Amino acid sequence: MSDIVLELNNLACGYAGHKVVQELSIHLRAGDIGCLLGPSGCGKTTTLRSIAGFEPVSAGEIRLDGQVLSSPTHNVPPEQRRIGMVFQDYALFPHLTVAQNIAFGINKHPERQRIVGELLELVKLGKLGQRYPHELSGGQQQRVALARALAPEPRLLLLDEPFSNLDGELRRRLSGEVRDILKARGTSAMLVTHDQSEAFAVCDQVGVLREGRLQQWDTPYNLYHEPATPFVASFIGQGYFIRGQLLTPDTVQTELGVIRGNRAYQLPTGSAVDVLLRPDDIVGQEGSSLTATITGKLFLGASTLYRLQLATGSVLEAIFPSHDDHSLGEVLGIRVSADHLVIFSAQGSVNVSAQLPLEQVLASGVSV
Numbered sequence: 001m002s003d004i005v006l007e008l009n010n011l012a013c014g015y016a017g018h019k020v021v022q023e024l025s026i027h028l029r030a031g032d033i034g035c036l037l038g039p040s041g042c043g044k045t046t047t048l049r050s051i052a053g054f055e056p057v058s059a060g061e062i063r064l065d066g067q068v069l070s071s072p073t074h075n076v077p078p079e080q081r082r083i084g085m086v087f088q089d090y091a092l093f094p095h096l097t098v099a100q101n102i103a104f105g106i107n108k109h110p111e112r113q114r115i116v117g118e119l120l121e122l123v124k125l126g127k128l129g130q131r132y133p134h135e136l137s138g139g140q141q142q143r144v145a146l147a148r149a150l151a152p153e154p155r156l157l158l159l160d161e162p163f164s165n166l167d168g169e170l171r172r173r174l175s176g177e178v179r180d181i182l183k184a185r186g187t188s189a190m191l192v193t194h195d196q197s198e199a200f201a202v203c204d205q206v207g208v209l210r211e212g213r214l215q216q217w218d219t220p221y222n223l224y225h226e227p228a229t230p231f232v233a234s235f236i237g238q239g240y241f242i243r244g245q246l247l248t249p250d251t252v253q254t255e256l257g258v259i260r261g262n263r264a265y266q267l268p269t270g271s272a273v274d275v276l277l278r279p280d281d282i283v284g285q286e287g288s289s290l291t292a293t294i295t296g297k298l299f300l301g302a303s304t305l306y307r308l309q310l311a312t313g314s315v316l317e318a319i320f321p322s323h324d325d326h327s328l329g330e331v332l333g334i335r336v337s338a339d340h341l342v343i344f345s346a347q348g349s350v351n352v353s354a355q356l357p358l359e360q361v362l363a364s365g366v367s368v
């Protein structure tokens with residue numbers, strides 16, 4: 001039996017005469033937490049609402065456990081889908097207590113009291129069952145919303161920006177707790193967010209959407225280290241592109257020297273390429289002939305993010321432990337230490353200083 005719980009096959013959906021999402025194909029395995037991530041307006045909520053059955057689809061299909069829920073000719077009503085939903089604004093019933101809110105979807109269940117009690121414990125609200133929503137903090141209200149959505153044991157839980165009304169530390173803590181709760185129950189879920197760190201903290205698979213089209217559906221690790229498109233590369237994490245020339249399938253001549261990656265690219269030798277360098281790819285090296293001037297500095301606590309300018313004018317970022325402190329205007333020796341070389345075919349010509357003939361580079365041993 002397939003362990004795929006949710007399938008979006010070539011899905012298109014939107015509003016009257018306006019296609020928001022097109023050719024979207026995603027498979028979510030049972031027990032996994034998926035995510036739709038992308039800039040505002042890219043179609044995340046529209047997709048989630050289609051999965052829930054609130055919006056029709058104009059092409060393709062949505063399947064849950066192999067059963068078609070939505071297609072242009074077929075639409076299972078939302079209440080028959082066995083899909084739970086958690087919203088950004090909690091959407092609790094203000095006139096019902098916490099316990100009554102949680103019991104709402106299982107009112108006819110003979111063991112509802114036991115289930116509500118267990119869920120109250122699960123979301124750490126054991127003593128607050130008799131309170132009303134307005135007597136709770138935002139984080140507590142979202143826990144109630146989660147418990148209410150889990151009570152009917154949905155096959156799939158949809159979470160639409162569930163933490164965006166919470167701030168800083170609480171947001172980070174609750175998102176971790178929600179992941180633990182979903183994993184403990186084996187509940188499959190799909191989260192929508194525009195916050196990359198939240199997507200990475202909570203989800204197993206993340207889909208990056210741009211203007212209604214899926215750019216990549218992958219693990220957080222692969223999205224960061226092996227982005228499939230320049231958009232994903234710049235949307236996920238930090239980093240700058242520098243221009244280079246492909247010397248061999250896995251080496252590139254750049255103004256930072258020759259960089260060798262861990263995989264081969266099927267582009268013609270000599271191609272102009274853009275090389276992605278993340279802040280953690282740049283390390284300080286005293287005495288290095290390669291130098292950069294610090295033009296920006298952002299203290300992050302345990303680490304500091306520096307903006308660096310090369311003599312050629314190119315800009316990079318580097319992240320160093322914060323005890324390794326430098327001042328604006330300081331000139332640093334640097335080198336590249338990149339395990340994952342991410343390159344994309346570039347338009348136009350190559351403009352790298354220190355161009356070396358390929359034979360000379362290879363003869364000298366590839367170095368950075």
Ligand SMILES: Nc1ncnc2c1ncn2[C@@H]1O[C@H](COP(=O)(O)OP(=O)(O)OP(=O)(O)O)[C@@H](O)[C@H]1O
Nearest residue numbers: 015018020038039040041042043044045046047194
């Ligand atoms: N009810 C509606 N009727 C018509 N157009 C809509 C409706 N709801 C959303 N849209 C449009 O559909 C597009 C996608 O909206 P959607 O809410 O899915 O984006 P999103 O990625 O969730 O954005 P955000 O992160 O800002 O919530 C936008 O251009 C939006 O203006």
